[in-house]
């Protein structure tokens with residue numbers, strides 16, 4: 001995918017963001033779910049993030065960096081989706097600009113492509129790989145769904161690309177759980193990797209029965225940080 005450039009600079013197609021998350025990587029992390037994925041894994045838990053041409057999802061990288069740099073108390077940023085490596089140029093720029101503004105944050109990404117394939121990828125994809133501490137790779141395979149840390153199926157692997165989080169490879173490998181958020185308007189959102197298949201459909205069914213609607217955690221970043 002070619003990254004869009006405008007008068008505001010490079011744009012990243014973003015499905016949603018979350019200021020603080022404790023279930024998608026080590027410590028407290030901001031999360032960006034990018035919009036668009038070329039894969040179609042059966043049972044994908046983020047089906048709304050798959051189309052690339054979703055109007056209104058393009059956000060200036062500079063604006064996202066401002067948001068991340070101003071978030072209090074986070075240890076790192078996790079890039080999920082959608083497929084982060086489909087927007088490698090914009091995400092590489094984002095991580096580079098963030099490192100200048102706020103050095104020391106750890107970096108993690110998900111990809112539906114195996115690490116070996118990414119290492120044979122485009123220069124932009126290789127550049128993004130070089131900027132990551134952790135990668136969770138491989139497509140979701142519903143038949144191999146398991147109770148695993150930060151990932152949904154047993155074919156998916158956690159790769160420590162730098163020594164920074166090498167300890168995660170020897171820590172207990174069970175689900176980190178889910179994070180539920182209730183907005184001031186009563187809306188409910190969640191983040192994390194369900195330990196059981198079919199979780200989202202069942203949650204949506206139960207919420208609908210109670211008059212609630214599941215919605216993205218935060219459709220737009222908060223420039224000044226804080227909880228949505």
Ligand code: SF4
Pocket residue numbers: 037038039040041044045046047049050081082083111112113138139140
């Ligand atoms: S790679 Fe991830 S976002 Fe893409 S279809 Fe598979 S599970 Fe869904």
